[in-house]
Amino acid sequence: MPKQSTARRLLAYALVYKFRIIGALLILCCAVGAELGGPYITKTIIDQHLSKEAGELSSVLVLLAFYMGLLLLASISNFLQSYLLQSTALRIIKNMRMDLMQHIQRIPLRYFDNTPIGGVVSRIANDTEAIRDLFMSFMATFVVSFVQLLGIFTALFILDVKLALYCLLLPPLFAVIMIIHLKYSKGFISIMRARLSDMNAMINESIVVMPIIQAFRREKVTLQEFEVLNDERYVNQIKQFRVFALSSRNIVGTIGSLVTALVIWYFGRGALESAISFGVFYAFIDYLGRMFQPIIGIFDQLTNAQRAFVSADKVFAVMDMEGVEVEKANDTARPEGIVKFDNVSFAYKAGENVLNGISFEVRKGETVALVGHTGSGKSSIVNLLLGFYEPDQGKITIDGIDTASMSKQALRKHMGIVLQDPYLFAGDIKFNVSLHNENISIERVRSALRDVGAASFIEQLPGGYDEQVVERGSTLSAGQRQLISFARALAFDPSILILDEATASIDSETEGLIQEALKVVSEGRTTLVIAHRLSTIRDADQILVLHRGEIVERGNHDALMALEGRYYKMYQLQKGGAPSSMAASTVNPSTR
Known part of the structure; x- marks a missing residue:
């Protein structure tokens, strides 16, 4: 089951620091033992000294000094075990967060194409922080509570076996209540975490596109969309709080009061029959009162535990995604830069090709320009060359070596890109x-x-x-x-330079400076240019005109202008001097 798998994986992270945890638990046992010794010492003082007409003051002082020593030992032990457990939890989460961040570097870009940035941020920041609460709060509380309950029941059996056996019915009863609590609150917590992720994604998107939101007066609509997510999280949080309020302190406190009343009645009847001492009565009530505190502590942390498991499921879902190992490329030889696409076809979604049978070659030091309308496949060619995606058919080679056989780091080491x-x-x-x-x-x-x-x-x-x-x-x-x-x-x-519409958003005055910089950067390198401004690629060695994922024209500027095809019409449109025949050709579907 996923829950068990998640629990095992969380345990694996904890076992890295097993010696620290074992040490903390041993110190914790000392602390619990010291705390639980107090009521028994008090019982001894009452029964063996205060109940006598002439109790030995020196013996009482010795017992009181021993009692104070146990309290001091418990205080020091609690500090040490708390520090060890908390610092260990922080180390565990630090390791988990680094593992998650490293794995995100390996995940293919397809994941980020379909996942909001805020959702990814929520995995790294919020979800790992929720898991931290599991190790820091619930783990410490659960272990402390378990050791305390074990010590309390040991003391109860020492005091009165019969009544202690009756008290053994309480843990199963509380376990059933916890199971019911977990069953009803899990759904609410899952929705809460999902809405938190959605809210993070929306906040991130809103900040990035705030100028657009304000320019198109979308503030109220954006706020309304955010309010829907916020309200849904609020409603489910209220429902979860209702379950928590009914099944935690409320029901535990009620059962505790009833059990205490029964114990008082039991001991009161025994006292009348002179079957027990007042010291045993005091100690039993004291231990019984301590029994419910760890149970309440576990209930208080159940929400954190559930939130942590839900978050862990999301974190491990990302870490389970297939990724490509980031390899070192220190020894990669510098390629000459001969790029060749051989009958390459590619689709982001199955059955919806964005490239069909693309074939071309760029020799060392040449500049090839890719032109075409939006959606024609220009950026897809660059994405394939950079290894962000793999072609569905055909192959891409650099100096005759298939890029599919190269590590991504080696592939990109000698590539440069300007966006x-x-x-x-x-x-x-x-x-x-x-x-x-x-x-x-x-x-x-x-x-x-x-x-x-x-x-x-x-x-x-x-x-x-x-x-x-x-x-x-x-x-x-x-x-x-x-x-x-x-x-x-x-x-x-780099030996291969990619310019992705590097002058598309530059003003005319700056364009001249950029053009000079482009010449400097591309000199002696194999250069692929995605261009919207056709005037910037007149000197390209080869221009590839793409339309609906296919190369429909190729050649240098002069050859394509002489052809008077698609490139010629695009160039004339940009110059503002389209021929009269252009109007007719633009309504012809075959030329679109």
Whole structure:
């Protein structure tokens, strides 16, 4: 069963620190033994000293000193066992969180295509934190409670065997109540965790697209959508609290009061018959009162335990996903950069091909441009080349070696990519160029930024190359971010360079600077360019025109213009000088 599997896997994480846990449990036993010795010492004082007409004061003082010593031992032991268990729980969760983060690096991109970012964040942050509560709170409470109950029943049997046997009926009764509690609250907790994940996903999405939300006045609609999720979580949390209130302190306290009343009646009758001593009566009531505290403690932590198991199911579901091991690529030889697609077909969803029979070759140092309308398959070709996905048919080779046989790290080591919307990390500018690569010195960073024309504006910043960049580089202009991303590609010195619509969002004035940077970066490298602005690829060695996942035209700029086909019409449209025949051809489905 999944629950058992989850429990075994959680146990496996705990067993890594089994000696620390065993040590904590041994100290815990000392603490419980010291605590439970108190009522028995009090019983001895009452029966053997205070009940006599002339009790020995020295014996009483010795017993009291022993009692104080036990309390001190219990206090020190409780601190030590609590520290050991809590610190061990933190280590367990640290390991689990790292395992989860490492596995996410191995998961294919298809998972992230269909999973909201907030959901992934919730797995790493919220769900592992809920599991931490299991190890820190429930595990400690459950073990402490079990040892306490074992010690209490041992003491009860020493005091009165017959009544202790009656008290043995209580644990099974409370176990049944706990099972009912777990059965009814599990569904509520599962919905609560699911809605929390949905809320995180929505919050993340809302923050990322906040300009769009405000521009299109979607604030109220977004708030209403969030309120639906928030209300559903609230309703299920209230239902879960009702179950908890009925089955925890309320019912345990009621049963405890009834049992205590029965014990008093039992001992009261025995006292009249002179069958027991007052000391035994006091000790039994004291131990009985202590019995219900650990049970209440377990009930109080049941919600945390259930939440932890639900979260653990979600975490392990991610960790069970098939992933590709991140391999080292230190010894990978630099390729010449001869890229070949041989009859490649690919679909993100089965039966819905986005590429059909794609074949082309890019020789060393050549620049090939991919053009076509949105959805024609340009980015899919790049995704396949980078190894983010595997082709369904055909093969892709670099220097004649099938990329499917190469590790992803070796495949990407000598590739560089510049995106349409370049991503800059939180950190300084020099970090965003070198990405902490040990082989890239600060001199190389400065040289790369200077070569692409970025040094002029960087040196005017207050911090220069140490200027801090906020997440996504929102404090810099689009052109400045793009130049830094070009410098990053140049610093890594790839043999294959991929430019994914790198000039699509740049203004005309900045475009000239970007074009110069592009020439610097692509010089001597095999370059694939995805372009919307056809004016930027006039000098490409080969232009591939894609339409509905197929290459419908290929050649250099002059050859394609002479052909007067799809590329010619696209170019004329962008120049604003479409021929008169264009109007007729655009309504013809065969030319779309």
